[in-house]
Amino acid sequence: MREVAVIGIGGTKFGELWDTSFRDLGMQAGLAAVADAKLAAEDIDALYVGNMSAGRFIEQEHVAALIADYSGLARDHIPATRIEAAGASGGLAFRQGYLAVASGMHDIVVVGGAEKMTDVGDVLATEIQSSAADQQWEVVFGATLAALFAMIARRHMHEFGTTREQIAQVAVKNHKHGALNPNAQFQREIDLSTVLKAPWVAEPLGVFDCAPLSDGAAAVVLCSMDRARSYTTKPVRIIASTQASDTLALHSRTSITSFPATQVAAQKAFRLARKTPDQVQVAEVHDNFTIAEILAIEDLGFFPKGQGGKATMDGETTLGGKVVVNPSGGLKARGFPFGATGVAQVVELVQQLRGEAGKRQVPDASLGLAQNTGGTGATVVVSLLEVA
């Protein structure tokens, strides 16, 4: 296996982008990443696209070919592959691109992620989100994805004494970070009472505990490490990218207060990279619901099981804390276009590791982690990146 570097990043703003189509989103992010890497189109060997549900959002399948076409890559007939794993589609596309370069099959690969979610109403969009769970044995009985995460939250409170306020603090913290990110969907700080007083979605989770519906795309360019410096002075090395699966239905597990797929993927990643969780300074984790960030920071090994809520309340996960979690604003404030998210996490880490993250820069960041989840943790991708 060869070493692989990220040599280019790009992305659109996330939000309700009514005047931008799916194909424009994908193209804009891809072209920005290619320009950042100072590549010519003919240098690109393959394209991977993370996308969860274009078929239901815009009634368009076959979207990897579509984006290759509108990015001008179809002329060279490069392989273009769509990857789907619900909310983990982007992270999984990133991992597939990484494997393609690491294996020696390709030298330069573009990985994009895109989702266009606001062309449908919010009730349908939420139903599409819930299709990440088990349609036949969870969803038809009335469980939405929010309901499943609400039951995780309830159980976490029951087993560990986690409080409603600690869970809500995840949203407060991520909005604080989002306010420092010019590409975030929400750039306004909120206080704890706003989260606590918001209308319920699924008790104990309210509107501010849920990531929004968003349009957006992100892209990165990957290259073998030995050639990376001919394109950029600041390559970022991918030191591990691991993936794990679990039962599709949440109720098929013996415990719901952790995601074993996160634990397995993280342990494997740290072992491969010969690093420990204590060494990570910056992490982008999958906070599609506030409680999910608490599970993530425990399952990744940053804090002991049951202590994630307290750590969040104590400021351990914000700028100046032990590990800065979701400096981008996370899914909560940066926005959550499903398929784009896992790639956008990598874009944020690369900005942090290059020292180009502006007001939200984590000082001297040299090791970053991304954790991207599908459904209730049936797919998890963990990637570790460091300054090369």
Add this chain to the structure above:
Amino acid sequence: MATARFWRENPSRYNLKAIRCGNCGKVFFPPRAVCSVCHRKSIGKMECMNLKGEGEVYSFTVVHEAPSQLEMLKPYVVVMVKMDEGVMLTSQLLDTDPQEVKIGMRVRTTLRRIGEDGAGGVIYYGYKFAPIKA
């Protein structure tokens, strides 16, 4: 959801048809071909059974933002129930004040309407839960 897709699951939705691994005793719902613990050793040893329908609430929520099919029901209670056979099921809890639901409370399944195929289409039935009154 298409009619056949629903109909073919009726044995489990109506009668709680499950399956037990003859090798380790683990119960699965709905039935599956291979035990996830014993793998190959379980082949040919999976035994059909019906759950008795009783268990206790493992976790719960009150759903306020509902899918379009369930708009008329909201707010409604969704529970995960640990059945006495050890397997867990997810469905709605009926006949209970949402404020009164507690982790650990005893419930049993009851056959109810769970959806329909549009306004004039086939009605689907399946299990929901109701409290067992002491």
